[in-house]
Amino acid sequence: MLLDPDMSGEVYVEDCQVCCNPIQIVFVMRGEDVVRFEAVRLQ
Numbered sequence: 001m002l003l004d005p006d007m008s009g010e011v012y013v014e015d016c017q018v019c020c021n022p023i024q025i026v027f028v029m030r031g032e033d034v035v036r037f038e039a040v041r042l043q
Contacts, residue, residue, distance in 0.1 A: 001014075001017075001025075003029070003034065004025055005029050005032075006027040007027075008027060008028055009028050010026075011024060011025070011026050012024075012025055013025070013042065016041075021041060021042070022041075022042040023039050023040065023041055023042065024038075024039070024040045024041075024042055025038070025039055026038045
């Protein structure tokens, strides 16, 4: 999964590349480092 630094701190939904189910993604970056990452499968 590629992360867009411009989306840091925002919640968005992306389809899983394997099973096509939706996943809610949240991540936070400081500089070039990812300091928080969460991926939750949506039902």
